[in-house]
Amino acid sequence: MKTKIGVIFGGISREREVSFAGGRTVYDNLDKSLFEPIPIFIDSFGNLVLLNWEFVYKGSIRDFYPASSDLPKSPHAFQVYAESLGDLDSREQMTLIEKIGSRLDPSRLKELIDIAFLCLHGCDGEDGRIQGLLEFYRIPYTGSGINASTIGIDKVLQKDLMSKMGFEVPANHSIERERWLDRTAHSEIFQELKKKVEFPLVVKSSKQGSSIGVSVLRDDNEEKFIEAVDQSFFIKHLKKEDWIDLSHSQKVLFVKDLCDIREGIGVPIKLGSRMIYHPEELLSILMQVFAESEEEILIEAVHGESAVLFESFISGKEFSCIVVEDDKGVAIALPPTEIRKGAEVFDYRSKYLPGLSRKITPIDVDQKKLDSIRQACENLYKQLNFDVYARIDGFIKDDGTVFLNDPNTTSGMLPSSFFFHQAAEVGLNPTQFLTYIIVTSIRARIADMNEYGSLTKLLLKVERQIEENSGSETSKKKIAVLMGGYSSERHISVESGRNIFEKLASSEKYLPIPIFLTDNENTHELYTIPVNVLLKDNADDIKEKIDHYKVHDVINEIISKASDITSKYGSKESLKAPQKISYNDLKGMVDFVFIAMHGRPGEDGAVQSELENVGLPYNGSNPGTSEITIDKFRTNEILMENGFQAASHILVHKDDWLKDQNVSIERIESHFKYPFICKPVD
Incomplete structure (x- = not known):
């Protein structure tokens, strides 16, 4: 009998689409001779959903959830997630879920799966909460345990621990949300910061991943400082004069960008005592508020940030390194990958859109520096008590100083991610690497869940099947x-x-x-x-x-x-x-x-x-x-010859175009009215 793997993906965080795409990759790449993948989607309300398999292959969460029939009309064509439907009760949520699968009570998970493969990112996924839930129900899961996950999500805590452990840490400072919301304190906070961290500096949300809520401040400019910190706290101060200067289409675009969970602050939104769920509602309220007496308003994301971290900008080569462990628990750093990016920050778009960055593996430095990077990553992995695998980012300066940055207990699992890229360098394809992750995770849970009986049997079963399949x-x-x-x-x-x-x-x-x-x-x-x-x-x-x-x-x-x-x-x-x-x-x-x-x-x-x-x-x-x-012109000709409807077309040869463009244009314009489509013939 195959081992049942619950692929848990989606979630409530700003990184849910990265999680969804990674979950699909894991679902596809699990060795089907050993494992039966069970897709378990976590929706915007935190429900566990046994997802119908066909939805795994949708391009994004918004393509299937909520169903288009459940979306309110949007005159401005805003794209939204399920939370924009409002504060739904359990029955209303169930109505949405029934169109994509069936709702799962956490207590039923143990009946359905043998181990959970966690593909979640951000809050409720990397912070120890889902790990704690699974341990409560005695279900093994992949990756690090509760304590390491709590550290891995919190950049402020990481910096403090890493400094005390003797790792190189850039100058840094942090502030809490409550203090920042007192606007009279902004100048004082800025002056404090300048005494502790020099420009240029990086501003980061403490508990976000995928470079969400990150910006770089190059100059001593208080206005830009306030704007950057607001962005990291997911709040927006909007002045009446700025709003009324926008055209209607610009106002629509402003609201669209503001409600984006990656680039903006997301929804639901608090505006004073009002809770706003849909961009259309926000647009209408902003029109109304500024038509009255308000001169400036504060817009806050309900799912905001508790702290913001400032740290010195490090000039050097940026890298990411996957660390794994062998059967004896010995940490092994895989070949670090150098990140060559077009933008100053390896941001969300650079990480997940093709062509915006390049990966060089191993990083282009001498052997001594390579060894320093790998040793530092292995040491941090052990010091933070990570299990199974981790992704550790960092910089190496020209003088060989290694700064480790944002150790993560999970990694993006898209096909092009560091996770698979570095495993391939040592000869493991994605399917093989996922099998390694599962076996090593079972071994880790035996140690930290004190579940020797059933988990030992599960480990022996999987290892026996691997051995049987080896030939x-x-x-x-x-x-x-x-x-x-x-x-x-x-x-x-x-x-x-x-x-x-x-x-x-x-x-x-x-x-x-x-x-x-x-x-x-x-x-x-x-x-x-x-x-x-x-x-x-x-x-x-x-x-x-x-x-x-x-x-x-x-x-x-x-x-x-x-x-x-x-x-x-x-x-x-x-x-x-x-x-x-x-x-x-x-x-x-x-x-x-x-x-x-x-x-x-x-x-x-x-x-x-x-x-x-x-x-x-x-x-x-x-x-x-x-x-x-391959020939679009010839294909259309054959279609029309056989009675099919096809667009009217003409063929312009390159030689004719180069010989006399005006003649070619005259021929085209005599045949078509504007607009028309121009495309290569093959």
Whole structure:
């Protein structure tokens, strides 16, 4: 019987979308030969919901909860979460939940799951509360225990403890919310701060993650200081003169941004004695308030922040390091990743949107500095009594000084996260790494929950199944996952290929083999690639690694130190150097090819023809159909010839456009009225 894993995700925090996306990644990547994933969604009201599986694959929480039929009309098209429906009673909440699954009483969890895989972020997820609830019901869970989680959520407490433990800590200062709400104290607080922390400095919400509520102050400017602290406390002082200067569309945009849970202060909102749940309601009240006698108002998030931390801005290379532990509890820092970002702060957008930052693993420093980073991270992991794994961020200065920053008891679990990226460097694909996390977490709970009987049996069961499955790869159907290419869509192809690889890697039937295609329309070069290359940022990074493949000395050292982990959960082939192969070679390696390519040569019939030439089956249409559908003009012509409705169109050739643009424009304008759509033919 498979072990039932309750994937707990969502939540009430500002990071709920990161949690939802991470939960989906875990749900997909759990080894289906060992585990049965059970999706348990926590909604905006803190309800546990046994989620119908189809909702796991929605793009965001707002795409399915609350259902569109339950949303109030919004003339300004504000997008909202369930809390914007108001202070709903239990029956009303149940009505919402029944459309996506069934409500769970916490006391029933033990009947449904064997262990909880926590993908929650922020309050009620990383602060020890969910851990305490699960321990009360004697349910094991992943990651650190209650005490470490309490420390991991609180940046002010962390700084105090780290300083007392002898770690390098930047100059810092903190203030409490109640003092800040006394506006007459702002100048005094600013003067106090300047005596303790020099500019530039960083302003942070004490208990937020994903860089929410973070800003940098470069200058001695009290007005900007007040604005930054308000942002970190999730409050807004709004003056009548500023409001009335806005156009109507600007007022709508202001309210939209203010109610955003990541960039603004979120909802519900307190405005004096009034509680406001919906952006439309806020917009209406602001119109009314400033039409009367009010000159300035205070808008506060109900879910605000209790303290704000100030610390010196550190100039140096920024890194993030995942720390794990072996069977004996020895901490092992994985290769730290350097974060190269476009913005001053590695903010929410930089962390979770592709292309806004780059990851360099290991960080580009000499061996001595690398060792210093890893040793500091391992020491902090032990000093704070973390369990199973942690993500520790920091900076290293040119002189080698290491500043550790924001130790986290959990990590983002999106496919591109540090969590999977660094595990891949030592040879573990996402499915293998998640199996390691589960087994190590059961072992940790045996120690701190004093639940030796049932948990020991669970541990022995899972480890026995892992051992039994260790030779099963030979019986699985081998699937080449073909990605890359040379078109402008090659990066999207890599994302698709990784997604397919990870889903197949977690299956009971298939063994995926990642194949990268490059070069040009005349020549296809195929390469087998190891998992650490597969998880690089984009297609160009993968190509660069293929051309200059080398395993860094520190990674070899970590692989050796973590051999108990990699030998048990990994594969000998996982870090094999890229190899150039032919289509004939591919025929001898796999049973089937999954084409995960976009644009040429994956959608134009070229790859399909090559595969047919060597007798390899593949997904999708045949070469002839692919050759037609890559060409939008030809496709539309065929549709119209066969009686289908299609948009009127003309084809403008590049040579004609370059020869005389005016002639081409005249031809276009004689055929179409504005507006019209212009798109590449393929």
